[in-house]
Each structure stands twice: as structure tokens, then as C-alpha cells.
Amino acid sequence: MLLQVYDGNIHPDEWLRQFNAYCFLKKITEDNVKLAKMMIDSTIHVPKDVTSLTELVSALKAEVSFTVFKNTSKRKLQVLKYKSENIGGDTSKFIETFRKLCRDAEIDDLKEQKEYFVETLPYTLRKKFLDIIDDIESLSDLILRFNKLLIGPALSTNIKNGSVVALKHVSTGKYLSTIENLRYETGSKSQMVYLGGSELDRSSLWIIKFDKDFATTDTYINLQQRFGKFDKFLGMRYYYEYSARKYYYSSPSNHLEVSCNIMKKNYSDNNWRFDFCDLNNQGYLKPNDIITLSTKNEILNDRYEYLRGHDYQVTIGGEIYYEVICHDKVIGANDNWCIELIEEP
Template sequence: MDFPKYDGNIHPDEWINDIQKYDSFWKARYGIEYFNTAVSLIDPIIKLPTGIDNYEKLRNALKEDISFIIFKNTNKRKLLSLKYIPERKGGDTSKFISTFRKLCYNGEINDIEEQKKYLYKSLPSNHFDYISNEFYKRMKNINSINELVREFENIVLEESNLIRNGSIVALKHVATGKYLGTFEGLNYETGSKNQLISVQSLEPDPDSWWKIQFSKEIATCTDTPITLQHAKSNVFLGIYYWGGYYYICNKSPSTNHTEVFCIKSNYNVNMWYVKHSKLENHQGYLNSNDIINLSIKKCDNNGNIQDDQ
């Protein structure tokens, strides 16, 4: 049996709790208490006062030794250097939270306000970082470590569903339940005669994956211009119109709406604008499974704008 020694590099409460597990075994086998043996496992550089005859006195004596002050301060410094790495960048949220809670325990940081400050300091400081921004907003009404961790996990889960610049997405047409796709070499026979767009599959496949791009790290649902590039053929989703002081657009042969096609060059008629379909003034970020409206702003030579949706 491996008996744990005490050298000041473990919290006294944790060490004594481990030691007390041996008491019943020790009494059953040898008929004596384990306490005296436990004292002998303490490193001789730690000097105990006289009169230590039970675990509670031993616990208090170990906490009064200078080694425990150093131990607590070391764990506080480790907390200051602790940094959260999102899972999309190779981090492990479970291990991070476990380490954070352990360091708080070892450093005897029990005040919830102090715990909030340490956790907030560990988060990315990027101005656009969703986790740190949301955590700052929500931590005011948190009153326990369990609430703190639960809210942090909720934010991490929300962050994992955000659409980021460069994300690969599938666009599902609400009316038909099919995904928007395109095939290289399959073009319109009329109109622009560019690569054809259609809703085709009930499940996303390689022909229905699109790379979404915008100027920020994450997109809001209020007038964020985006481009959609077909992941397989690298063409861009867009429309074509011409005319100086009036609009002329090709019409789709199947719906008679404005023709949407794919073309290899990326130009301003490929810039789509996102609006949340259910919440007109939705100020939140673009998430997976959001139902959105896509529109293109067309402008004539007089600066008049017409939205195509």
C-alpha cells in the first residue's frame, strides 16, 4: 500500500482526507490508529508544535506552517497565468474547468467575486471574442462556483454554434426542405448561361457545402455583408444585373425570380446581406440552424438601392 507523504505541495485538507481512509484498515489489521504513522509521513523540514494528538490539530498546524502560505500563493499565481483555449483551437474545456477549480481550492479562493475575476482574466482578450464578452455581461448575478461553471459552459456551448469567418455551411431552403447546391459544368441554358443553382438534396452533400466569408471574426444578423463560395468548385454565389439608370436582371427559368448563379470571379454582386427571418431587428450573432433571409443590394448610377431577396 502506497502511503501519501506530506511535503507542503498538497492542500492539508486533501492530504488528511486521504490519510484518514487508512484508519479503518490500520485498526482492523494492527489494532492501532493510523495517526502516529501519519505524523511520521510529514517531511522533517516542516516542524510541528508539541501537543499534536489528533487530525484536527494536525490540520491546523500544517496550515500555519510557512509551506502552506507558499503553496496557496503559488496556486494563485498559477491562476493568473491560466488561459482558456477554445475547443476549436485545440483546447479542452473539461480539463480547463477542472484545473481552475483545483487551483481555487488549493489557493483557498472561496469568495465567488474573486473566483469570477480569476476566471474572467483567463479568457481571451480579443475584442471580438464571444466568450469573454458574454461572460462579462452574465457574471453579475452569479452567486456560487457551480453557477459560475454552469454559465461558463452555457456560453462555451453557444460559442460552438456561432458561424465564423471561413466556416463551411449548408443552406437549407425552408419551403422545400432541400439544400442549395450547384454542379460544375451544369449551366443555365438561358439568361446569363453561368453555372446553375438549384435546391436538390434533402441531406447536405459535397455539392451543397459553402464557405461563408465576411470581414469580422463572427457575423451579426444586421446588415453583415457576406460572400458564399462553393467549397467543391470554388465559385461564388451571386446575381447579375446591368443598366445605368434602371435595373435589368436575368430571370430564373423555373420561378421567374431573379436568376442566381455561380461564377468564379468575386465581385460586388456576390455580396449578400443577412437578416434574421423571425426577428426583424435581431442584434445577435449568426448561429447554426438560424433561419435567415439573404438579400443583395443593387444600386443604379443615381445611387438608388433596390433589395433583391
């Protein structure tokens, strides 16, 4: 065990614990305060009249570096995110990190600890955890409840009609999203569909609908907006002009526009077919399958248009959004979507 220099990047209480452990192992019983002062970085101010380890720790806590350390720990808590093992996370290490950051930030209030913990969770877990959080009485109880939640019943192996799903764009890790009243300023001026953030939220949730219990590649699906005032579905939209000829609206980048609209009777522009990117997959649609989505072009009936995440930026209301379009070109990486099962019907 090495004796650690205190440089303001460890909590003083934790540094003192390690210092005392070192002295115990080395059987150092005299001049402990003098030794401790020698192990403090020269950039840290320590008053000369400090005569005990208790006074030394108090002086370190009053020093400006400790204020910076606590605020840094709070910011780390604010950006800490939980990832499950199936996407490369480690629950045990996450809990260790969370507890240490609470200690380092000196967050002892249970209500505040709950608030920070909830913000670390992805949307699906957050919603479930909020249902059980009220009667939690300690941080240990919080961790036990969370662990119990993780080992609860798993979701089905196949996606059912009426399930709530999310579509993650494989190339960017961003979710297919839509917001009520966010509309294109050109084209159809319909509700916009775009690539949202890499963290799941309510704007990224869709209800998947089809006419069977489970979906295969010969099943047409609809994707209904999960939150909003109206019964809106993902699709393309056309208009009539010049002797009743149909024309699809163009996106700001002059591709086929994709939007979220009320589905009218007999409209097929909201019907999507999917194909597995794994050519050996001939089964039912399952969580975490990588798929492509396409819809039939109602003007050119022998053609299908593929849903693509695009890097074109659209500015609406002063905010920048990444466009989602349809195309009939060669299928590429930007056409791949990972379907995630969020809730069963």
C-alpha cells in the first residue's frame, strides 16, 4: 500500500481513512500529524497552527480545492447514466460510482439522492422505478429496490401487436422522434419526424400495430405516435395537382418528406414493411432486431421508398433537427434501424 499525496482530487475523509490504514500497516504511532502535512500537495494551503488530524481534515475541507472537488462530483452525478449488461454496462460498477459520487459531493439527503438516481436511468427503467420510489427509506434500500427491479420478469422474446417500441438509428445511435406541433416550414407543413437524441424519451416512443399476434416480413406495420393529441402515424403524404395527378411533398433537402399524420381510411402511405438486415433471420420481429423499413410509392406502384436517417440539418423555430427522409436508392448503413421493445400491450 502506497501513501497517497492529497492534491484535492479525493474527499478529505477518504484520504484520512487511507492515511490511517497506512500508518496502521506500517505501525507508525508518532508524528502522524507531521507526516500527514508532508503528504499534502504544496498547492494546498494548510494553516500552520493545525495540531491534530481532525483539525487538518477541517482545514482541507475549508480550502477552495474541496469546493471545486464537490462541485465537480455533482456535475459527474448529473451526467452519470445507467447502462444494462446487454449493452456493455456493469450494474455493480454503476452503483459503486453513484455511491462514491454522492459521498464526494456530500449529498446525504435521501430526497436529493433519489432525484439524482432517477435521472441516471433510461426512460423505461425510470418509469418503473418512479412507481416504487416513494416509500424508500435509505440509500441502501434504494439500491436493493433497483436490483429487484432489474431481476424482475423479462419482456417477451417477440414484439406483439400494440407494443410500445423505439427505433434507434444504427449509424448515429439517435432515436426516431416526433413532437406534437413541431411542423415543417415547407412542403406539407405536417408534423416533423427527425433523429432525436441518443437518450430515450417520450418523443421517441411509437405504438406498433399490425393485424397478427406477431409480425413477420410479410406483415405490414403501422407506427403510431405514443404521445400527442391526435391519432397520428409515421408515413409519407401526397397532394393532387394537374388533372388529379399525385405528387409527394419534398423535404427541405429535396428528398421525399416523412411526417406524422392522421391516418385516413384506405391510405396505404402509413403502411410499412420491414426486412431483417440479418439475411438468416426468417422468424418473428424481436426486440433489438436490426431492420430496414420501406413503404410503397403510391404514384409508382412498383417502387418502395426506404426510411433513412439523414445528416441534413433543418432549422425550425431557432432549433436544429436532423432530417429523416424516404428514398429509392441503394440501401446503405443509414437505412438500418434497431427496434427496441419498451412496453408490452
